Amino acid sequence: MTLGIIGLISAISSLARTRLGQPVTEGLYRISGHPQEVMIAVTLFGTCLLIGSGLSILILAITKIFTHFCMLADEEACIKQYGESYKEYMKRVPRYLIFF
Numbered sequence: 239m240t241l242g243i244i245g246l247i248s249a250i251s252s253l254a255r256t257r258l259g260q261p262v263t264e265g266l267y268r269i270s271g272h273p274q275e276v277m278i279a280v281t282l283f284g285t286c287l288l289i290g291s292g293l294s295i296l297i298l299a300i301t302k303i304f305t306h307f308c309m310l311a312d313e314e315a316c317i318k319q320y321g322e323s324y325k326e327y328m329k330r331v332p333r334y335l336i337f338f
Contacts, residue, residue: 239284245277
């Protein structure tokens with residue numbers, strides 16, 4: 239859970255430091271195309287484990303499936319805004335983390 243919170247703060251910090259009109263490619267964005275979503279999932283998964291609820295883990299998994307489609311729409315919007323540079327970024331950086 240703590241790792242997720244620290245990661246989320248780091249991702250938001252990278253977002254805040256990026257110039258307006260430029261895609262975010264620094265910090266955790268070098269290893270994940272959507273680090274905020276990944277870190278929120280890590281935080282919530284840790285919370286689910288702490289409360290010991292299998293139902294909450296199931297609900298989290300279902301929520302993350304729907305979030306995946308939101309991320310796809312976000313990527314399409316970024317391609318329209320940033321063009322080829324964003325497509326190249328997507329080729330270099332996995333959507334979720336290093337192993338995906």
